[in-house]
Amino acid sequence: MSQPTISIVGAGIGGLTLGRCLLQRGIRAVLYEKAPSSPRHTYAITLQPASYRPLLKALNIDEDSFKSCVAVDASTGGSGSINTEGYGYRNVEGASFRAHRGKFEELLREGLDVRWEHTLQKVEREEGAQLALEFADRQTTTADVVIDVEGPHSVIRKQFLPSANPDILPYVAFNGKRKISRKVFDNLYAPAFKDTTVVEVRHNDIVLNISINEGGEEQTSIGWIYSRPVRGLSDALHKPNRSNAAAKTIPQEFFTEVEGLERLSQPFTDVFDAGKLRKERILHWLMRSICISKDELQQLGQKGILLIGDAAHAEQIIGGSGANGAIEDGVSVAGWIAEKGTSDLASWYDDRFPSWQEGQEKCQASIAGIHEQQDADKETL
Numbered sequence: 001m002s003q004p005t006i007s008i009v010g011a012g013i014g015g016l017t018l019g020r021c022l023l024q025r026g027i028r029a030v031l032y033e034k035a036p037s038s039p040r041h042t043y044a045i046t047l048q049p050a051s052y053r054p055l056l057k058a059l060n061i062d063e064d065s066f067k068s069c070v071a072v073d074a075s076t077g078g079s080g081s082i083n084t085e086g087y088g089y090r091n092v093e094g095a096s097f098r099a100h101r102g103k104f105e106e107l108l109r110e111g112l113d114v115r116w117e118h119t120l121q122k123v124e125r126e127e128g129a130q131l132a133l134e135f136a137d138r139q140t141t142t143a144d145v146v147i148d149v150e151g152p153h154s155v156i157r158k159q160f161l162p163s164a165n166p167d168i169l170p171y172v173a174f175n176g177k178r179k180i181s182r183k184v185f186d187n188l189y190a191p192a193f194k195d196t197t198v199v200e201v202r203h204n205d206i207v208l209n210i211s212i213n214e215g216g217e218e219q220t221s222i223g224w225i226y227s228r229p230v231r232g233l234s235d236a237l238h239k240p241n242r243s244n245a246a247a248k249t250i251p252q253e254f255f256t257e258v259e260g261l262e263r264l265s266q267p268f269t270d271v272f273d274a275g276k277l278r279k280e281r282i283l284h285w286l287m288r289s290i291c292i293s294k295d296e297l298q299q300l301g302q303k304g305i306l307l308i309g310d311a312a313h314a315e316q317i318i319g320g321s322g323a324n325g326a327i328e329d330g331v332s333v334a335g336w337i338a339e340k341g342t343s344d345l346a347s348w349y350d351d352r353f354p355s356w357q358e359g360q361e362k363c364q365a366s367i368a369g370i371h372e373q374q375d376a377d378k379e380t381l
Helices: 013-024 049-059 063-070 101-109 155-160 182-189 244-248 252-259 294-301 322-340 345-370
Strands: 006-009 030-032 044-047 097-100 113-115 120-125 131-135 140-143 145-148 171-181 198-203 206-214 219-229 282-285 305-307
Touching: 006 013, 006 131, 006 140, 013 030, 013 049, 013 101, 013 322, 030 140, 044 049, 044 101, 044 206, 044 322, 049 063, 049 322, 063 097, 063 101, 097 101, 097 206, 120 155, 131 145, 145 155, 155 305, 171 182, 182 219, 244 282, 294 305, 294 345, 322 345
Parallel strands: 006 030, 006 145, 030 113, 145 305
Antiparallel strands: 044 097, 120 131, 131 140, 171 219, 171 282, 198 206, 206 219
16 A cells, blocks of 8 residues: 655654654655755754653664754753753753754754745645645645644644634743854853853843853854843833734834843843844744644544644743644654554544643743742842
8 A cells, every 4th residue: 555645844843853753664755844945043942851852763863972963062062951950941851951953953854855945825625635735836736644834823724723823922022143252252151151051140020041052163153032021011022913024123122121231240241232232133022822722623634634833832932842842743743643544643632632731831831930020139040
């Protein structure tokens, strides 16, 4: 019997994990990704052992070798370590580490058939049993099964479940990246990063976070986050209805707030310098959260369309665990297909949905805990 044709929409962490785990079992799939193949995702993510360890078999790699490939400071002999004492993010334990997302995805892509610059427009059922995928360039393809791992802006979810929109949680968040020369890093940053790749300080209800995105001999790339709860209905920095394109529009009030920060130690003083920030590319994040009902997901599953990862159960960026959830979904779906085939994909949700509900509760409790007001001079690394 011939294998069913499987199309995976989205070649991010979840889609690549699924594709790689299927390939390891001798099942081939084609991945369609709207982005070009040029390098992207040059930032750090936290990988949790419960998520990445089951993936190592598909990658045919041991844990130490895995970390030496993808840890943010691997080029300088590090393993992406995190000092977990007081660290606010949930499910972070001793074996959790900071990975460079781009390098992680590059490792996952090995051997996979990824079709770049394929922006999905819609999916329709043909007169026969197959599904038809139509892309922006008018290219089309067919598949027996379509698995959507496109993330919180999923085209398939918007097509079939137009009323299922993410909730925007009441938090303000801004993010940026910067490259630091080795000399400046050694002088201002290294003392704080002695045994960790991420540091935080709380200033009343404001949380300042700095992490190493990629270490190097000549320079170090760092990322930073400025976040706090919303302050009333007239908060100038909370724009829940902004367009995606407006993420790069940064209100003047943000820089004014940064200028008001006092008694910061290094490297926070250097990073959160309003003058430097004005010259940099900053993104205004929205804390999106969504969990599609199991009934709706199973109805799509009966049509051969499966939503997983952030397309089905997105958690907010801060305090969430989106990448790890996508990895776990990909490993799980691949195992289900290898064992039970694709004739009853809808039943897969019976196994996974309870963990999604629990994750939603934990991640929202986590972001609230991260932003509990503390003494202005209390620092957490």
